[in-house]
Amino acid sequence: MAVLHNRISQAELKKLLYAETEPRTTISFYQYFLVDDPKQLRDDLYKALTQLKVFGRIYIATEGINAQISLPVKQVDAFRAYLNTMPPLHHIRLNAAVDDDGKSFWVLKIKVREKIVADGITDPGFSMQNKGSYVNAVQMNTLLQDDDTIVIDMRNHYEYEVGHFVKAIEIPSDTFREQLPMAVDMLKDKKDKHIIMYCTGGIRCEKASAYMLHHGFNQVYHLEGGIINYVRQAKEAGIEPRFIGKNFVFDDRLGERITDDIIAKCHQCGKPADTHTNCKNDGCHLLFIQCDQCAAEFDGCCTTECQTIFNMPLKEQQELRKGIDKGMMVFNKSKKRLRPRLDEL
Numbered sequence: 001m002a003v004l005h006n007r008i009s010q011a012e013l014k015k016l017l018y019a020e021t022e023p024r025t026t027i028s029f030y031q032y033f034l035v036d037d038p039k040q041l042r043d044d045l046y047k048a049l050t051q052l053k054v055f056g057r058i059y060i061a062t063e064g065i066n067a068q069i070s071l072p073v074k075q076v077d078a079f080r081a082y083l084n085t086m087p088p089l090h091h092i093r094l095n096a097a098v099d100d101d102g103k104s105f106w107v108l109k110i111k112v113r114e115k116i117v118a119d120g121i122t123d124p125g126f127s128m129q130n131k132g133s134y135v136n137a138v139q140m141n142t143l144l145q146d147d148d149t150i151v152i153d154m155r156n157h158y159e160y161e162v163g164h165f166v167k168a169i170e171i172p173s174d175t176f177r178e179q180l181p182m183a184v185d186m187l188k189d190k191k192d193k194h195i196i197m198y199c200t201g202g203i204r205c206e207k208a209s210a211y212m213l214h215h216g217f218n219q220v221y222h223l224e225g226g227i228i229n230y231v232r233q234a235k236e237a238g239i240e241p242r243f244i245g246k247n248f249v250f251d252d253r254l255g256e257r258i259t260d261d262i263i264a265k266c267h268q269c270g271k272p273a274d275t276h277t278n279c280k281n282d283g284c285h286l287l288f289i290q291c292d293q294c295a296a297e298f299d300g301c302c303t304t305e306c307q308t309i310f311n312m313p314l315k316e317q318q319e320l321r322k323g324i325d326k327g328m329m330v331f332n333k334s335k336k337r338l339r340p341r342l343d344e345l
């Protein structure tokens with residue numbers, strides 16, 4: 001890997017990828033399982049996946065594996081066969097990306113980390129061996145009809161804001177590590193209720209389910225494959241989705257509409273709106289919700305200040321960013337949690 005990096009630049013790698021004619025597909029998967037020797041697994045994977053022309057980023061920790069990769073379509077069967085040689089990854093669910101051109105990665109990076117999902121848990125007694133029960137879309141809808149069911153959204157605020165399951169409770173923190181103890185505290189009188197946790201792709205709520213069980217909750221479920229899989233299953237089963245609004249996704253669209261309900265409001269005028277956008281001022285880039293009318297009025301910016309900067313000649317904008325770099329950073333810092341982070345997927 002190091003050799004490859006030294007010899008070929010990122011730009012050249014990207015060029016090679018675009019010159020490639022065989023179709024690629026982007027997939028993601030994760031699995032919590034005990035990895036005795038993460039470094040060994042990394043080396044083994046690197047050898048095998050390089051042969052299959054896999055690109056992407058993979059994290060390995062003693063608690064498991066989390067991967068977002070692209071590979072030639074014709075290698076998918078071979079890839080699956082390779083995963084099946086490892087018992088913990090036997091018949092693992094591979095999630096295909098929506099609207100995919102397969103050009104998402106142009107190099108393979110496999111990193112050993114302390115955790116596959118940062119959780120801030122220091123309790124040595126906690127383990128991912130004891131997880132909640134999986135529910136599929138049909139089971140989810142059935143459980144939702146029960147008054148004794150509590151649904152917990154384990155995503156970030158900006159995701160919950162535009163779409164969530166009916167009855168879902170938000171855990172009001174911007175970070176997963178803060179949400180875990182908060183969820184335990186908020187539900188401490190509800191230890192015998194059915195508790196369903198969900199997130200976008202399932203990796204966070206699976207950990208959260210184990211954390212709740214560890215803290216004495218008795219009936220904990222988590223949505224298998226997250227919202228993405230739920231929506232697909234609901235369509236296949238012909239059942240009505242109980243998720244309303246938009247599912248925030250990390251691509252150019254910043255959201256996939258599930259139902260016509262618009263449950264959020266424009267951050268500028270307060271009218272119903274659920275379109276996320278990044279402030280057009282490159283020195284700001286704040287992620288926020290803006291209605292069409294405000295988008296026109298503010299030129300896609302979050303404030304008149306940003307609009308003024310956005311409408312300056314590019315050179316002046318760059319000068320300005322140099323000059324008040326520090327101020328901008330503080331501004332960004334206070335807002336930075338509004339931005340999606342890939343590792344929180």
Ligand SMILES: [Zn+2]
Pocket residue numbers: 266267268269270271290291292293294295
């Ligand atoms: Zn507006």
Ligand SMILES: [Zn+2]
Pocket residue numbers: 279280281284285286301302303306
């Ligand atoms: Zn702005």
